[in-house]
Amino acid sequence: MSTSTTAPAKAxxxxxxxxxxxxxxxxxxxxxGIYIAFVLVVALFAVLTDGRSxxxxxxxxxxxxxxxxxxxAIGMLIVIVAGHIDLSVGxxxxxxxxxxxxxxxxxxxxxxxxxxxxxxxxIVIGAWQGFWVAYVGVPAFIVTLAGMLLFRGxxxxxxxxxxxSGFPPAYSKIATGYLNGLMGGYGYDAFTLLIGALxxxxxVVQQLxxxxxxxxxxxxxxxxxxxxxxxxxxxxxxMWFAYQLATARGLPIVLILLAVLILAYAxxxxxxxxxxxxxxxxxxxxxxxxxGVNVRKVNFWIFVNMGFLAGIAGVIFSxxxxxxxxxxxxxxxxxxxxxxxIGGAAVTGGVGTIVGAMVGGLLVAVINNGMIILGLGQExxxxxxxxVLLLAVAFDVYNKRRSGTR
Amino acid sequence: MREASTTDDQAGGTVxxxxxxxxxxxxxxxxxxxxxxxxxxKTFPGVKxxxxxxxxxxxxxxxxxxxxxxxxxxxxxxxxxxxxPHGTYDGDxxxxxxxxxxxxxNESEHAGIVIIHQELALVPYLSIAENIFLGxxxxxxxxxxxxxxxxxxxxxxxxxxxLKENPTTPVGQLGVGKQQLVExxxxxxxxxxxxxxxxxxxxLNDNDSEHLLGLLRxxxxxxxxxxxxxxxxxxxxxxxxxxxxxxxxxxIETLDIAAGEVTxxxxxxxxVGRDLESxxxxxxxxPGEEVLRVEDWTVGHPTQDRNVVEGASLSVRAGEVIGIAxxxxxxxxxxxxxxxxxxYGRYRGGRLYKRGQxxxxxxxxxxxxxxxxxxTEDRKKYGLNLIDxxxxxxxxxxxxxxxxxxxxxNSNEEIAVAERSRKDMNIKAPxxxxxxxxxxxxxxxxxxxxxxxxxxxxxxxxxxxxRGIDVGAKYEIYVxxxxxxxxxxxxxxxxxxxxxxxxxxxxxxxxxxxxxxxxVPIGEATPERLMELMTLERVTARSGASGGVTVGTSxxxxxxxxxxxxxxxxxSPISSQKPEDxx
Numbered sequence: 001m002s003t004s005t006t007a008p009a010k011a012x013x014x015x016x017x018x019x020x021x022x023x024x025x026x027x028x029x030x031x032x033g034i035y036i037a038f039v040l041v042v043a044l045f046a047v048l049t050d051g052r053s054x055x056x057x058x059x060x061x062x063x064x065x066x067x068x069x070x071x072x073a074i075g076m077l078i079v080i081v082a083g084h085i086d087l088s089v090g091x092x093x094x095x096x097x098x099x100x101x102x103x104x105x106x107x108x109x110x111x112x113x114x115x116x117x118x119x120x121x122x123i124v125i126g127a128w129q130g131f132w133v134a135y136v137g138v139p140a141f142i143v144t145l146a147g148m149l150l151f152r153g154x155x156x157x158x159x160x161x162x163x164x165s166g167f168p169p170a171y172s173k174i175a176t177g178y179l180n181g182l183m184g185g186y187g188y189d190a191f192t193l194l195i196g197a198l199x200x201x202x203x204v205v206q207q208l209x210x211x212x213x214x215x216x217x218x219x220x221x222x223x224x225x226x227x228x229x230x231x232x233x234x235x236x237x238x239m240w241f242a243y244q245l246a247t248a249r250g251l252p253i254v255l256i257l258l259a260v261l262i263l264a265y266a267x268x269x270x271x272x273x274x275x276x277x278x279x280x281x282x283x284x285x286x287x288x289x290x291x292g293v294n295v296r297k298v299n300f301w302i303f304v305n306m307g308f309l310a311g312i313a314g315v316i317f318s319x320x321x322x323x324x325x326x327x328x329x330x331x332x333x334x335x336x337x338x339x340x341x342i343g344g345a346a347v348t349g350g351v352g353t354i355v356g357a358m359v360g361g362l363l364v365a366v367i368n369n370g371m372i373i374l375g376l377g378q379e380x381x382x383x384x385x386x387x388v389l390l391l392a393v394a395f396d397v398y399n400k401r402r403s404g405t406r
Numbered sequence: 407m408r409e410a411s412t413t414d415d416q417a418g419g420t421v422x423x424x425x426x427x428x429x430x431x432x433x434x435x436x437x438x439x440x441x442x443x444x445x446x447x448k449t450f451p452g453v454k455x456x457x458x459x460x461x462x463x464x465x466x467x468x469x470x471x472x473x474x475x476x477x478x479x480x481x482x483x484x485x486x487x488x489x490x491p492h493g494t495y496d497g498d499x500x501x502x503x504x505x506x507x508x509x510x511x512n513e514s515e516h517a518g519i520v521i522i523h524q525e526l527a528l529v530p531y532l533s534i535a536e537n538i539f540l541g542x543x544x545x546x547x548x549x550x551x552x553x554x555x556x557x558x559x560x561x562x563x564x565x566x567x568x569l570k571e572n573p574t575t576p577v578g579q580l581g582v583g584k585q586q587l588v589e590x591x592x593x594x595x596x597x598x599x600x601x602x603x604x605x606x607x608x609x610l611n612d613n614d615s616e617h618l619l620g621l622l623r624x625x626x627x628x629x630x631x632x633x634x635x636x637x638x639x640x641x642x643x644x645x646x647x648x649x650x651x652x653x654x655x656x657x658i659e660t661l662d663i664a665a666g667e668v669t670x671x672x673x674x675x676x677x678v679g680r681d682l683e684s685x686x687x688x689x690x691x692x693p694g695e696e697v698l699r700v701e702d703w704t705v706g707h708p709t710q711d712r713n714v715v716e717g718a719s720l721s722v723r724a725g726e727v728i729g730i731a732x733x734x735x736x737x738x739x740x741x742x743x744x745x746x747x748x749x750y751g752r753y754r755g756g757r758l759y760k761r762g763q764x765x766x767x768x769x770x771x772x773x774x775x776x777x778x779x780x781x782t783e784d785r786k787k788y789g790l791n792l793i794d795x796x797x798x799x800x801x802x803x804x805x806x807x808x809x810x811x812x813x814x815x816n817s818n819e820e821i822a823v824a825e826r827s828r829k830d831m832n833i834k835a836p837x838x839x840x841x842x843x844x845x846x847x848x849x850x851x852x853x854x855x856x857x858x859x860x861x862x863x864x865x866x867x868x869x870x871x872x873r874g875i876d877v878g879a880k881y882e883i884y885v886x887x888x889x890x891x892x893x894x895x896x897x898x899x900x901x902x903x904x905x906x907x908x909x910x911x912x913x914x915x916x917x918x919x920x921x922x923x924x925x926v927p928i929g930e931a932t933p934e935r936l937m938e939l940m941t942l943e944r945v946t947a948r949s950g951a952s953g954g955v956t957v958g959t960s961x962x963x964x965x966x967x968x969x970x971x972x973x974x975x976x977x978s979p980i981s982s983q984k985p986e987d988x989x
Contacts, residue, residue, distance in 0.1 A: 217818040218825075220837070271814040273805045280802055283791035290749060290780065290788050291803040291857070292770040350793050 045370030072336035075309035083349030084140035088147030093329035096314025101324035126307015134299035165323025175319035180250025196242025282349030474876035518599030530578030535560035583614035686909030694724035703756030729907035732917035747773035777864035792843035797824035827856035848879025
């Protein structure tokens with residue numbers, strides 16, 4: 001397998017890795033394991049629920065219901081890669097929603113004032129926590145454990161201990177709105193399908209451009225059959241997904257927001273100096289410092305960013321529930337942390353990807369949703385969620401040890 | 407001495423008298439082998455790490471295992487000590503006349519085989535006694551630990567290894583040399599018959615090393631057999647009676663050092679499979695203008711109220727290699743790191759001049775911007791992100807150079823850069839996507855150098871650039887240094903190995919107790935002369951215009967009329983005085 005990649009880079013034609021997709025798959029089980037697990041879990045629940053979990057309406061629901069966890073997981077992944085943890089995001093989400101509700105419901109401000117104020121609160125909270133972690137040097141575990149209590153208390157203060165509900169419709173639409181019928185519907189929404197098709201085209205173009213650039217720089221690229229197989233699989237999944245949405249309620253607005261965030265943060269973590277410094281800090285703090293990374297600054301902005309994303313999640317969550325409750329978002333931090341770890345992030349920092357965390361988050365979402373459809377009681381839901389997290393990380397540890405024996 | 411070994415019931419009475427003459431003869435009464443490893447073959451998925459390795463160790467000898475990094479020495483020792491349990495390798499281990507089937511380290515330790523790893527396995531916050539008895543606690547009544555007895559026992563063991571420390575002192579407060587001795591004391595509690603030391607002196611300076619080797623001779627006299635793995639060939643020749651050379655996972659030969667005909671070059675030939683015509687590549691020296699001048703540099707200890715570097719001044723010119731020599735604790739690394747963006751301790755004063763202009767380098771970023779680079783002595787801890795690949799490590803200190811429009815890092819260009827480094831530096835890895843944690847020491851060092859070369863520095867400070875790497879890779883590092891100075895860079899090398907400094911530098915500064923005590927042109931430098939300056943106490947020295955040494959005296963040292971007498975005075979401490987690390 002590796003012999004094909006050791007050849008000197010003089011060869012004029014593109015060098016390719018193994019043409020056997022199975023070999024390529026097993027060669028990097030650590031990365032592909034999560035995708036396999038995801039497919040298996042989806043299939044399992046499809047069987048258990050007689051296909052109800054894959055029904056158009058349910059697929060659409062999963063997206064809108066769990067979008068806030070995925071948004072939190074984006075920020076959490078970055079926090080974890082840098083070697084920190086954030087236990088406060090559930091409380092932050094609540095206080096952000098409370099502020100939005102107070103403004104929009106009690107003081108009848110326009111929806112966008114409430115939403116922007118909520119984001120601002122999230123950013124300020126992030127800066128607060130970043131200050132303690134980065135400039136005072138208190139471990140993030142402690143800072144955010146304190147924050148978890150602190151912001152839950154603020155949430156109670158803002159809400160005066162009672163729930164507020166009844167956002168203006170424009171605000172609620174952020175999480176529950178759909179783009180439907182923009183290009184006419186024929187039993188299905190053509191616009192949603194078009195967006196799906198555009199996504200596929202975008203993916204193909206990006207793959208081909210990457211491939212061309214890599215060939216230009218004389219690097220190893222996947223064999224063409226592997227690439228084609230990958231494109232076909234991705235296209236099939238995306239179009240199936242788009243079709244499900246199209247036959248249900250159309251394109252969820254929150255999905256557009258989520259897609260933009262995922263794309264942006266995938267680029268930020270992979271290709272910006274900031275993103276790369278996050279990995280450097282998590283991988284070896286001392287080496288990063290001696291390489292000229294301004295560790296304090298990076299840590300500070302990691303938490304500001306987490307606050308910003310918790311703000312967005314808070315807006316989505318309050319919009320979805322159409323109100324603010326004192327106990328909102330309790331345990332949300334654990335779902336976000338679970339998503340990052342199930343998606344392959346390392347507990348010791350330095351490892352993890354946005355896409356992995358998103359698949360991890362979806363895995364959690366599909367399991368939760370499936371259990372609800374099956375009508376499992378709360379007790380079993382907790383037990384199963386706990387076991388899934390444990391087994392996922394155990395699998396990861398096992399894989400690492402296997403690859404580390406050499 | 408013979409009694410010491412005959413108390414061992416299994417070995418009863420079979421030990422020959424010659425085993426007690428340190429560094430001298432070898433057992434003459436036939437094949438009394440304490441250990442024989444027969445045809446050991448160990449395969450990892452895709453790699454054959456050991457292939458048919460055979461090694462015999464005679465009772466009571468010091469047996470050295472030599473080989474380049476990656477030759478399979480450590481794997482062999484892991485097989486022997488049960489890290490790789492019986493059944494995961496082919497071949498037999500015969501220990502004390504019986505085939506051993508160790509399932510784990512506990513079983514091998516129970517049999518009397520103790521391994522001391524290169525990376526010391528001590529808990530820094532626990533006391534010496536607690537570390538010594540960790541996992542082997544002295545139990546008193548009711549199963550509780552009897553600390554009085556434990557501390558007393560530990561005290562005895564410490565005296566045996568020549569360490570005058572209180573057993574209740576936390577290990578973290580000791581220097582590396584003393585920690586090494588604590589490890590040996592720990593091994594002695596386990597009724598050790600075969601002591602394996604993996605690179606015991608790699609992190610020690612000459613004096614500490616000498617003390618350790620003395621201790622090994624003493625243990626040998628007490629009947630303990632030793633296997634030593636070391637890259638320091640002069641040490642091997644001075645202490646071992648025989649050596650087995652391993653190359654590419656195979657036994658090449660076993661040499662009888664006690665017979666007295668084995669030279670360092672002979673061992674090197676076996677290790678690399680060829681003659682190294684010279685250990686230091688030739689270089690013509692053409693120093694240009696002064697690139698960096700450090701004036702009056704003073705550094706405070708990070709936590710204590712004392713200065714670790716005091717009033718140090720030095721300069722380096724383009725195309726010049728200067729060395730900094732000093733014993734451990736002299737402040738070499740502290741000086742270098744402080745110059746490099748004040749990344750060690752507290753800055754207490756001093757000025758930097760780059761090509762005659764004063765510059766400010768208050769943090770690492772500014773230092774890099776001014777063309778300084780510092781390659782650390784501890785590449786695993788401070789040099790590399792071991793879980794990341796080669797390309798990202800190479801680009802880590804100059805990511806901005808790869809960030810094009812929109813601030814995005816061009817990952818293709820990054821691979822191209824790393825690929826160039828891989829070729830120029832001869833980094834032995836399948837691709838630049840290989841994880842650096844899995845590379846050998848020499849290749850890791852080349853990655854660290856690549857990282858700093860990519861920042862396009864004018865001055866490179868290389869702290870122990872060849873520590874813990876094998877002879878072949880050392881030569882390659884020297885070649886890289888030569889290429890750098892040929893390209894007009896200025897290079898500052900810090901090294902504990904005086905022959906290395908003498909082999910590659912144009913000038914050598916000596917550092918003693920935080921002060922520069924000499925500035926010696928290579929033509930006038932000898933190991934004796936440098937060692938003399940490195941052990942000067944409380945004496946300030948300034949480099950004169952001629953590059954020679956002017957020695958003055960401070961109030962704490964007795965006034966001496968002239969330099970020659972000073973040299974006479976300071977020569978005696980070299981041989982008799984133990985360094986502060988061990989005293």
